[in-house]
Amino acid sequence: MTRAHPPSVHKGATCTPVGTLHGPPWRHTEDMRLLDRAGGGLAVRADLLGDIHPAVLRDHMSGELIYSLRTTGSGGVYAGSTEQRERRLLAAAKRYDLVELEIGRDTTPAILAAIPPHHRLLAWYGPSTTSTSLTALLARFSQMAGIPARHYSLTTHAATAEQALAPLRLLHKLNRTNVTAFSVGETGPCGRLLAPWLGAPMVYGRIGGRTDEVPSINRLLRDYPFPAVPQVRHLFGLAGRSVAGSFSPRLHNRAYRALGYPGLYLPIPTTDFLSTWRTFADGLAALGFPLVGGTIEAPYKEAALRLAEVASGAAARAGAANVLVRTESGWRAHTTDPIGVVGALGRAGIQLTGRKAAVVGCGGAGRGAAAGLLRFGVTPTLVNRGQDRGGRAARLLGLDYVPLHRFTPEDYSLIVHATPVREDLVFSLGQLPRDTILVDLAYGRRPTALVDAARRLRLRVIDGWEVLRIVAARQFRLMTGRSMPNFPAPEHLR
Known part of the structure; x- marks a missing residue:
């Protein structure tokens, strides 16, 4: 089958990162300065913050300022009268570089007469009940294009991976450089980040607010190559239920840039891994961006193994995979969990010799860690809260299993924590000898409860960041055939 080719992106192409301000500007000066250094723009959510005079923002931002008074029907909170809205929009047009006008509601003769096309950002927000097919989006844009504007923006709500692809198909079909289109919803982040490679002139990140659907401007600029839009020939995905906190995109995308490799690593959050992965693999290839590999987070490691046509010996022994690589015959599954620990x-x-080890958690990561220890001559005991999974893992690996409520940590000199729990202690550390080694596979924006407690007790700790660096380097090698540069830990994890 002949693959479609994406719109040509000339060498040195860029897009404008736009930070959407959700909180008081004085609380987010650092993010605004980061955005300004990247040549970005700032969209002010006046429906949330009120009418902020641009002079307040100019100490931190030299880029374009966008005024947004989003209504409740468009995901905002503005519910005032039509007359009040018109007054605020017209006043903003005198001070802001761009004013967001909602199609239909704000495109009245009076407003269009007062706000010239070069100050207009014409926007449409599709609710979840709205059809998100390519045909429907083309018809919607045709209606919008009849009104001159500097920028056009279409935001859909995607409940499925197929719906999340529709805005990308629209961009591919239009092949324009003044249209930004993406979806919000479970699978939306992947398309939001890929849209600039299909011609979208803007990519949005949030400043303030709390949601995993929209990356923070800090993550947008640190984890991805923006404002540059370098050539991309290979896509890689990070699939899981909640991948917003992962540092894998930062590691992989920084490595691509350092090596000049034409790859892009994107998050694929999903609650239906098999369907989403297959839909994205087919849909993105049709747009000229083949999904050639990816890393898989819990709880989808067993499903990833089932998806693959071929599996490595380590993945087969662990009964789980955290890496998928596209080959001529289909997907090949690997696991890097054994090498991580x-x-x-x-x-x-x-030194591992002579240590009595326990692995707490019998999901894919725990089974992989146990398999790795076995390969290096350590026979760990498996520990799990649920007996079904613990017993199954023990039978699969030929190891002993202890229920969590009967686990005695002080009996072991090496303990690997392989559950996703970050905020609580899964087991007590009070009686552990000082020479106990703790490995915590979890990591986040701050040390986990286990790492904090262990450090207070002056125990030796290997945290999740150290494991991630080993795992990511192996994953990078499997997916690209290249060696990943050794990057330092993010500042807040040092």
């Missing part, structure tokens, strides 16, 4: 221990100079 033993590699991090080895890098820290910790």
